[in-house]
């Protein structure tokens with residue numbers, strides 16, 4: 592990480608940190624004042640989105656339904672499949688709490704980042720101790736894309752919208768499998784809500 596001068600915030604983004612067992616210890620050893628921001632969304636939708644991304648690169652992989660189960664007849668979920676494993680947020684958070692207090696970790700709702708981007712960004716700015724510079728007036732909703740776009744500062748170029756590869760259409764998944772996954776995640780979600788003091792409304 593580069594050195595941070597007075598009045599600066601150094602930021603680094605890597606999605607896999609939150610789910611990498613060794614990450615919190617290493618980050619703590621680097622700087623125990625580090626603040627952590629994690630975007631989370633409904634773990635079932637997250638798993639399907641994860642699968643969709645892999646499918647776009649490797650079209651020959653097995654179906655989502657077959658990868659979900661260790662044994663479809665007994666309904667035993669394959670928790671070693673990363674698409675499933677990553678959504679067990681309470682377990683990953685437990686690992687981070689061995690090193691960092693909850694006050695240094697902010698969970699941003701992926702759903703609200705779409706429905707109320709300024710509200711979520713407001714929470715981020717507060718968490719970082721910044722003035723609320725980014726507000727509603729910086730966003731407009733792109734109906735075609737289904738995501739908000741960020742308007743740049745006055746006089747600057749085009750607004751920033753998500754790239755072409757974002758917002759892929761998810762395949763239809765057998766509703767029974769989706770239900771089984773909802774049942775699987777429910778207790779972990781409840782624990783996560785308790786730990787964070789925030790109900791993300793995923794049920």
Ligand SMILES: Nc1ncnc2c1ncn2[C@@H]1O[C@H](COP(=O)(O)OS(=O)(=O)O)[C@@H](OP(=O)(O)O)[C@H]1O
Pocket residue numbers: 606640641643644701704705753756757758759
């Ligand atoms: N800013 C913002 N707000 C809300 N949601 C967002 C945002 N950026 C990315 N996404 C959604 O996150 C999913 C994974 O995105 P990526 O394709 O960027 O994944 S990755 O970072 O390359 O692994 C993917 O979800 P799905 O579209 O549902 O598959 C993205 O659309």
